[in-house]
Amino acid sequence: MPGAIYAEGLVKTFGDVRALDGVDLDVPEGTVLGLLGPNGAGKTTAVRVLTTLLRPDSGKAVVAGIDVLKNPNEVRRSIGLSGQFAAVDEYLTGRENLQMVGQLYQMSGRDAKTRATELLERFNLSEAGDRPAKTYSGGMRRRLDLAAALVVSPPVMFMDEPTTGLDPRNRQQLWGIIQELVAGGTTLLLTTQYLEEADQLAHDICVVDHGKVIARGTSDQLKSRTGGERVEVVVHERDQLTVATEVLRGFGKGEVSLDDHTRRITVPVTGGAKLLAEVIRELDSRGVEIDDIGLRRPTLDDVFISLTGHAAEGEEEPGRPEEAAK
Numbered sequence: 001m002p003g004a005i006y007a008e009g010l011v012k013t014f015g016d017v018r019a020l021d022g023v024d025l026d027v028p029e030g031t032v033l034g035l036l037g038p039n040g041a042g043k044t045t046a047v048r049v050l051t052t053l054l055r056p057d058s059g060k061a062v063v064a065g066i067d068v069l070k071n072p073n074e075v076r077r078s079i080g081l082s083g084q085f086a087a088v089d090e091y092l093t094g095r096e097n098l099q100m101v102g103q104l105y106q107m108s109g110r111d112a113k114t115r116a117t118e119l120l121e122r123f124n125l126s127e128a129g130d131r132p133a134k135t136y137s138g139g140m141r142r143r144l145d146l147a148a149a150l151v152v153s154p155p156v157m158f159m160d161e162p163t164t165g166l167d168p169r170n171r172q173q174l175w176g177i178i179q180e181l182v183a184g185g186t187t188l189l190l191t192t193q194y195l196e197e198a199d200q201l202a203h204d205i206c207v208v209d210h211g212k213v214i215a216r217g218t219s220d221q222l223k224s225r226t227g228g229e230r231v232e233v234v235v236h237e238r239d240q241l242t243v244a245t246e247v248l249r250g251f252g253k254g255e256v257s258l259d260d261h262t263r264r265i266t267v268p269v270t271g272g273a274k275l276l277a278e279v280i281r282e283l284d285s286r287g288v289e290i291d292d293i294g295l296r297r298p299t300l301d302d303v304f305i306s307l308t309g310h311a312a313e314g315e316e317e318p319g320r321p322e323e324a325a326k
């Protein structure tokens with residue numbers, strides 16, 4: 001029995017770019033799938049295909065039991081979408097935007113009004129509610145867009161990077177709102193570049209890169225794939241990175257990853273604290289001065305790096321060297 005969101009072999013090309021290169025998805029009803037991937041991975045393209053906004057070159061998609069390619073209009077009535085590119089009318093106030101959505105969905109004027117007030121409150125927009133949306137900040141606009149997606153509660157929801165650009169408080173609040181929605185039975189596909197977000201909200205995670213799903217599983221399953229614990233070292237001087245990397249490679253049970261910028265070297269290990277002591281002795285005998293060293297349990301960041309060869313772009317790492325070099 002396919003889930004509430006189902007896709008098989010989705011392909012979409014733009015010229016030479018294979019934005020989707022054979023994507024399969026299956027999201028059981030009432031669960032959250034986190035589609036995780038770096039810029040250009042194909043996340044938005046996947047959402048656009050599943051929400052009928054874009055026709056794939058090939059493949060199959062079924063949402064809420066309805067064939068996306070055969071019955072797009074019917075699909076549209078069963079889904080909610082909050083997009084990366086907000087569908088907000090600039091010249092209407094926040095309140096008017098929400099009321100308009102309600103009326104599009106055939107709510108009575110009175111119900112639409114009540115709903116708009118409720119949502120403005122929930123998304124901390126009460127004060128700004130009667131100002132035209134064009135005066136809103138980026139974060140306010142995003143919240144309005146999310147509120148618009150929640151005017152009616154469709155059984156299947158898509159959220160493309162719902163919390164990008166939100167401050168920590170608003171992000172936390174949105175997580176709460178999403179958790180309530182899902183507790184109420186909504187099936188949700190959300191895309192994110194924030195590993196922490198996928199960790200918090202998603203039952204299952206698909207990691208995408210270059211239009212392909214390169215890994216899937218629960219957050220714990222993905223973490224255990226990186227092979228457990230790691231040693232992480234921050235060396236004092238950048239010119240000691242080479243020697244230190246060599247030392248760590250000797251102790252490691254996998255690929256060494258290196259961040260030039262923060263002088264941080266990470267390597268998967270087995271052997272725990274005993275090994276850590278040996279690493280410290282060896283670094284010391286090779287004359288490497290260290291600022292910090294520790295054993296780390298894997299995070300989704302580690303998973304991401306080990307799968308894609310690069311970190312996910314997140315707010316935690318602005319201006320990393322490889323980004324600047326692009």
Ligand SMILES: Nc1ncnc2c1ncn2[C@@H]1O[C@H](COP(=O)(O)OP(=O)(O)OP(=O)(O)O)[C@@H](O)[C@H]1O
Pocket residue numbers: 014017018019037038039040041042043044045046084193
């Ligand atoms: N309309 C389009 N015309 C041409 N190329 C496109 C179009 N839409 C997407 N692409 C390309 O397809 C690839 C996937 O893009 P997509 O927007 O799906 O990525 P994404 O994972 O959502 O990235 P981001 O994290 O930056 O939002 C990119 O290489 C992008 O340049």
Ligand SMILES: [Mg+2]
Pocket residue numbers: 043044045084160
């Ligand atoms: Mg996108």
